[in-house]
Amino acid sequence: MRPTLSFHLQTIPNVPAIRQLYQLDGEIGEADVADFVLQRCRAQSGTDFIPFHLHRVVAIAGVLQQDGQTRLVQGLAADAGDEAAMLADWLSLLRDSRARLVSWNGARLELPVLRHRALALGLPLAEQLRAGADSSSQVSLSEILSGGHAELATPQGELARLCGLPGEAELNGPRRWELYRAGDVGALAEHNARQAASCHLLWLRQQWVEGALDSGAHQACRQGLRAVVVAQPEPHWRGWLADWPADAPQGD
Numbered sequence: 001m002r003p004t005l006s007f008h009l010q011t012i013p014n015v016p017a018i019r020q021l022y023q024l025d026g027e028i029g030e031a032d033v034a035d036f037v038l039q040r041c042r043a044q045s046g047t048d049f050i051p052f053h054l055h056r057v058v059a060i061a062g063v064l065q066q067d068g069q070t071r072l073v074q075g076l077a078a079d080a081g082d083e084a085a086m087l088a089d090w091l092s093l094l095r096d097s098r099a100r101l102v103s104w105n106g107a108r109l110e111l112p113v114l115r116h117r118a119l120a121l122g123l124p125l126a127e128q129l130r131a132g133a134d135s136s137s138q139v140s141l142s143e144i145l146s147g148g149h150a151e152l153a154t155p156q157g158e159l160a161r162l163c164g165l166p167g168e169a170e171l172n173g174p175r176r177w178e179l180y181r182a183g184d185v186g187a188l189a190e191h192n193a194r195q196a197a198s199c200h201l202l203w204l205r206q207q208w209v210e211g212a213l214d215s216g217a218h219q220a221c222r223q224g225l226r227a228v229v230v231a232q233p234e235p236h237w238r239g240w241l242a243d244w245p246a247d248a249p250q251g252d
Contacts, residue, residue: 001065001213001217002099002100002136003064003065003066003067003097003098003099003100004064004065004066004099004100004102004200004203005062005063005064005065005073005093005094005097005099005100005101005102006062006063006065006102006103006196006197006199006200006203007060007061007062007063007101007102007103007106007110007196007199008060008061008062008103008104008110008192008193008195008196008199009057009059009060009061009109009110009113009114009192010057010058010059010060010171010176010188010189010191010192011055011056011057011058011109011113011173011176012034012055012056012058012173012176012177012180013033013034013037013038013050013054013055013056013173013177014053014054014055014056015030015033015034015056016080017053017054017056017120018033018034018036018037018054019033021054022036022037024036030181031181034177037050037054038050038173038174038177048172048173048174049173050173052112052113052115052116053116053120055113055116055117056077056080056083056117057077057083057086057087057113057114057117058076058077058078058083058176058180058185058188058189059074059075059076059077059185059188059189059192059193060074060075060086060087060090060192061073061074061075061189061192061193061195061196062196063196063197063199063200063225063228064093064097064099065099065200065221065224066097066099068224069224070221070224070225070227070228071228072193072196072197072228072229072232073090073093074189074192074193075087075089075090076185076186076189078185083117083121084121084123087114087117087118087121087123088123091118091123091124091125091126091129094126094127094128094129095126095127098127098128099128100128100136100137100138100139101128101129101137101138101139102139102141102199102200102203103138103139103140103141103199104140104141104142104156104195104199104202105140105142105143105153105156106138106139106140107138107140107143108140108142108143111129111138111140114129115129139203141156141199141202141203141206142154142156144206145159145206155169155170156170156195156198156199156202157169157170157198159202160198160201160202161243163201163202163205164244165198165201165202165205165243165244166194166197166198166201166240166241166243166244167198167243168191168194168195168198170195171188171191176188190234190236194236194237194240197225197229197240198240200225201222201225201244204218204221204222205218226241226244226246229241
């Protein structure tokens with residue numbers, strides 16, 4: 001089985017970039033700068049989704065499945081100055097592992113944001129993120145399952161729960177910003193790690209139902225992730241595990 005990295009990231013409005021591009025006075029507070037760009041997006045598109053170049057990555061997490069081993073990889077950039085180092089480490093992991101990148105909705109958010117941030121910060125891209133990369137290098141599960149109909153895409157948390165797996169609602173942009181402003185960036189990182197783990201379980205299940213994994217390999221990979229999560233000391237994983245009982249059937 002090719003190395004696989006199922007990942008998820010969390011972003012907030014990139015306040016310094018917004019100030020620069022829209023020539024906002026330095027005396028205007030961060031909250032007002034973020035509100036300015038959110039209001040602008042709502043007026044233009046009717047949504048809270050800000051353009052890719054105005055995101056800043058504050059947390060990134062993934063489950064790396066490689067050589068029969070499972071690892072949980074997490075990064076946190078509480079301050080703007082930490083983002084470049086965090087992303088550089090992440091890109092280095094991609095180059096070293098040569099893993100297939102798996103996300104829930106990466107084609108619409110994670111991958112474009114990573115490319116924009118790498119360009120702005122001057123970080124060499126890993127092969128999986130380069131233009132013209134082999135399609136097998138990147139997988140967006142939501143896109144596959146919806147047949148490319150993004151407007152009909154299912155929320156990851158809802159589908160996970162239907163499959164008997166841990167799943168929670170995604171945090172929207174205003175909620176992420178609210179947590180960050182409250183100094184609760186740790187909650188963003190925790191939610192992000194759980195989302196990456198749930199995405200990995202959905203990927204394993206999708207590989208099993210398509211026949212790429214047999215039942216034994218599917219179960220072994222699931223148990224590998226369970227063992228990693230059980231070993232995590234942070235209490236926020238307890239609720240995630242409670243939604244995935246050890247004796248839960250895999251569906252076969």
